[in-house]
Amino acid sequence: MTFRQKLEKITKKNNSLLCIGLDPDLEKNPSPIFPFNKSIIDATNDQVCAYKPNIAFYEARGIDGLKSLKKTIDYLKSNYKDIPIILDAKRGDIGNTAKMYAKSAFEYWGADAVTVYPNLGLDSVKPFLEYKDKLTILLVKTSNPDSKMFQDLYANGVPYYLKMSEIIKKWKYDNIGIFVGATYPSELKKIRKIFPDKIFLSAGLGAQKGDIKRAVMAGIDENGEGIMYNASRSVLFSSNPREKAQELNELINKYRNQS
Amino acid sequence: MTFRQKLEKITKKNNSLLCIGLDPDLEKNPSPIFPFNKSIIDATNDQVCAYKPNIAFYEARGIDGLKSLKKTIDYLKSNYKDIPIILDAKRGDIGNTAKMYAKSAFEYWGADAVTVYPNLGLDSVKPFLEYKDKLTILLVKTSNPDSKMFQDLYANGVPYYLKMSEIIKKWKYDNIGIFVGATYPSELKKIRKIFPDKIFLSAGLGAQKGDIKRAVMAGIDENGEGIMYNASRSVLFSSNPREKAQELNELINKYRNQS
Numbered sequence: 001m002t003f004r005q006k007l008e009k010i011t012k013k014n015n016s017l018l019c020i021g022l023d024p025d026l027e028k029n030p031s032p033i034f035p036f037n038k039s040i041i042d043a044t045n046d047q048v049c050a051y052k053p054n055i056a057f058y059e060a061r062g063i064d065g066l067k068s069l070k071k072t073i074d075y076l077k078s079n080y081k082d083i084p085i086i087l088d089a090k091r092g093d094i095g096n097t098a099k100m101y102a103k104s105a106f107e108y109w110g111a112d113a114v115t116v117y118p119n120l121g122l123d124s125v126k127p128f129l130e131y132k133d134k135l136t137i138l139l140v141k142t143s144n145p146d147s148k149m150f151q152d153l154y155a156n157g158v159p160y161y162l163k164m165s166e167i168i169k170k171w172k173y174d175n176i177g178i179f180v181g182a183t184y185p186s187e188l189k190k191i192r193k194i195f196p197d198k199i200f201l202s203a204g205l206g207a208q209k210g211d212i213k214r215a216v217m218a219g220i221d222e223n224g225e226g227i228m229y230n231a232s233r234s235v236l237f238s239s240n241p242r243e244k245a246q247e248l249n250e251l252i253n254k255y256r257n258q259s
Numbered sequence: 260m261t262f263r264q265k266l267e268k269i270t271k272k273n274n275s276l277l278c279i280g281l282d283p284d285l286e287k288n289p290s291p292i293f294p295f296n297k298s299i300i301d302a303t304n305d306q307v308c309a310y311k312p313n314i315a316f317y318e319a320r321g322i323d324g325l326k327s328l329k330k331t332i333d334y335l336k337s338n339y340k341d342i343p344i345i346l347d348a349k350r351g352d353i354g355n356t357a358k359m360y361a362k363s364a365f366e367y368w369g370a371d372a373v374t375v376y377p378n379l380g381l382d383s384v385k386p387f388l389e390y391k392d393k394l395t396i397l398l399v400k401t402s403n404p405d406s407k408m409f410q411d412l413y414a415n416g417v418p419y420y421l422k423m424s425e426i427i428k429k430w431k432y433d434n435i436g437i438f439v440g441a442t443y444p445s446e447l448k449k450i451r452k453i454f455p456d457k458i459f460l461s462a463g464l465g466a467q468k469g470d471i472k473r474a475v476m477a478g479i480d481e482n483g484e485g486i487m488y489n490a491s492r493s494v495l496f497s498s499n500p501r502e503k504a505q506e507l508n509e510l511i512n513k514y515r516n517q518s
Contacts, residue, residue, distance in 0.1 A: 026359070056352055056359035062367040063329065066322055090352050092376070093315055094403040100285070100315035108321040117351070119378055119398075121405025139378075144353040146380025153414040153422060160419070163412060 003112050003135035003175065004199060006084050011049045011225050013082065017216075017256065018249045019201070020044055021088070021232025022053040022072060026060055028237055033058070033068035038075060043242040044235070045080050047249045050113075050228050052201075054088040073110060084112040086201065086228070090139065092117030092124055099127040106131045113137055115179060115201070118164065122171055135177045135199060140164055140191055143181025143204035161187060165194040177201060182229060185214035192219055200227040205248065206234025212248075216255035224256045262371055262394035262434065263458060265343050270308045270484050272341065276475075276515065277508045278460070279303055280347070280491025281312040281331060285319055287496055292317070292327035297334060302501040303494070304339050306508045309372075309487050311460075313347040332369060343371040345460065345487075349398065351376030351383055358386040365390045372396055374438055374460070377423065381430055394436045394458060399423055399450055402440025402463035420446060424453040436460060441488060444473035451478055459486040464507065465493025471507075475514035483515045 011017060022040065024033045041051065053072060058065035076085055087109055091101040098120075105114040105128075113135035116128055128136040141151055141161040155163040161180075168176065178195055180188045182204040192200065202219055205212055212229075219227040231248055238244035270276065281299065283292045300310065312331060317324035335344055346368055350360040357379075364373040364387075372394035375387055387395040400410055400420040414422040420439075427435065437454055439447045441463040451459065461478055464471055471488075478486040490507055497503035 023356070025355070026362075054352070054356055054359075056350075056356045056363070059363035060359035060367070062363070063322060063325055066325065070322065090376075091315075091349070093313070093349050094401060096284070097282070097313055097315045100313075100319035103285075104315070104318035104321070108319065117349075117376055117378065119376065119409050120401050120403055121408035121410075123403055123405040124401075142353060142379050142383075144379055144382055146382040149380035149426060150378050150423060151380075153419070155412040155414045155419060160412070160414060164409060167408060 002133050003084060006082070006112060007049060007199065007228070008225070010082050010084065014046055014049060015253060016047055016049045016249050017225060017227060017229050017252050018048050018245060019050040019052050019086065019228040019230040020048050020235050020245060021203070021230050022051055023057045023232045023236065025057060025233070033061070033065065034071045037068070037072045040236060040241055041076065041080065044245040045083065047242070047245040048083060050084045050086055051076060052086040052088050052230055054232070069109070077110065085110070086113040086115070086137070087111035088115050090115050090117060092120055094120060095123050095127060098124045102128045102131060106134050113177060115139060118168060129173045129175060132175055135175055137177035137179050137201050138168060139179045140168070141180045141184055141187050143183045147181065162190060162194070165191050169194055180219070182215040182219070185211060185218040188215060189218035192221070196221060198226070201230065202227060203230040205229050206231035212251050213255045216252055217259050220256055220259060224259065261392050262343060265341070265371060266308060266458065266487070267484070269341050269343065273305055273308060274512060275306055275308045275508050276479075276484060276486060276488050276511050277307050277504060278309040278311050278345065278487040278489040279307050279494050279504060280462070280489050281310055282316045282491045282495065284316060284492070292320070292324065293330045296327070296331045299495060299500050300335065300339065303504040304342065306501070306504040307342060309343045309345055310335060311345040311347050311489055313491070328368070336369065344369070345372040345374070345396070346370035347374045349374050349376060351379055353379060354382050354386060357383045361387040361390060365393050372436060374398060377427060384430075388432045388434060391434055394434055396436035396438050396460050397427060398438045399427070400439045400443055400446050402442045406440065421449060421453070424450050428453055438462075439478070441474040441478075444470060444477040447474060448477035451480070455480060457485070460489065461486060462489040464488050465490035471510050472514045475511055476518050479515055479518060483518065
């Protein structure tokens with residue numbers, strides 16, 4: 001099954017475009033990772049279209065942290081196999097090395113999708129794209145304040161993130177996804193226009209204070225789907241993660257139906 | 260001791276600007292990683308100014324691979340503590356996540372330097388720069404053929420890699436290093452001109468067929484040093500890694516002395 005098929009199925013089943021970031025922050029959460037992740041997953045699995053562990057939070061705890069990531073992924077695959085897993089790893093290297101990262105993400109970790117820097121060019125992305133059923137999500141415009149610094153420079157007359165989008169559009173692969181921060185809805189709208197049919201991932205709705213209404217209006221495809229909106233800290237460290245996930249999911253659906 | 264002090268000391272002691280990439284390729288080398296790395300280190304430690312494990316080659320083998328990386332780093336620290344270790348991880352993420360990657364590279368792995376994407380802007384790089392004695396090496400121009408695709412676009416009238424360099428130059432940190440592929444000597448020359456005092460890392464001399472003479476002439480600082488030239492495959496999979504390392508080191512030194 002391709003990533004798109006898997007996503008469409010769960011989007012329908014759970015009526016959700018909400019992705020939850022499994023980012024167990026060391027300082028906020030000094031307890032063991034796996035039981036924490038399990039409690040979040042058990043409380044929210046009927047409210048999401050995907051889970052997205054950001055590998056940095058596991059790497060910060062070294063090999064023990066990575067063992068907890070493995071356990072989390074195994075738990076998801078055994079109990080909630082319909083829900084796609086996005087490994088947020090932001091990898092990217094030259095060809096023979098990129099091949100190793102692709103092998104790690106898709107074969108070792110068994111992720112359904114991975115986030116990748118396109119900045120080294122097509123030869124660095126191809127090793128990921130060779131995994132046809134997996135989604136390779138390219139970072140085009142990130143959610144942080146300083147993303148303007150390099151991503152909004154004018155390149156050959158248009159902002160870099162748009163020029164980058166135009167170049168990526170020429171790459172004839174069905175399994176490319178696009179990342180745009182939910183904190184930049186007008187940029188999201190422009191990039192969606194370039195890729196009407198691609199699957200998008202957008203982050204920054206919760207703790208980063210992205211405007212949900214604008215992000216939804218700008219990001220959904222013509223069928224009112226085709227995008228995953230990620231929230232991490234706002235759900236994980238809420239007093240009631242299930243309620244918070246429901247609330248976000250309902251808000252996203254409200255604006256989906258208005259558009 | 261700062262990275263610069265450590266590098267200057269070993270550069271003098273070994274009379275070397277050669278960095279060896281510890282990239283145990285799965286296909287070329289299906290044997291256990293650690294004994295392979297140990298044999299390379301034992302054969303070449305008086306010919307190098309640094310070792311640079313690229314973490315992708317370890318991640319491709321999952322947690323077992325990462326255990327071999329830990330063993331390799333521990334071996335270097337116990338036996339050759341004068342030689343700096345560069346973790347080639349090409350990380351980069353928004354602030355609170357970048358903090359986790361910095362913690363992993365410098366605290367868990369104990370690397371002296373790490374390679375980082377600057378593309379998300381200063382707020383994504385700061386968490387690395389807070390480790391004052393460590394070097395954070397920013398990827399400005401990579402060695403692969405398709406690096407032209409995005410890195411050579413014109414941004415506000417100059418190539419993107421130069422515009423990026425001008426912006427980075429304004430960041431007032433002593434512990435920033437610069438990565439430029441050795442396969443692009445004229446770009447290396449232009450970037451060196453912007454950063455006369457920074458430590459550079461350059462890769463692609465060996466298997467990627469970078470022109471050593473041009474790369475050395477373009478990359479060294481006014482004291483004939485301040486740059487590490489990395490070779491991986493050409494040394495690791497040579498019939499005699501020691502001889503190959505010596506040969507590369509002598510060639511680099513020949514052109515250093517000519518310039």
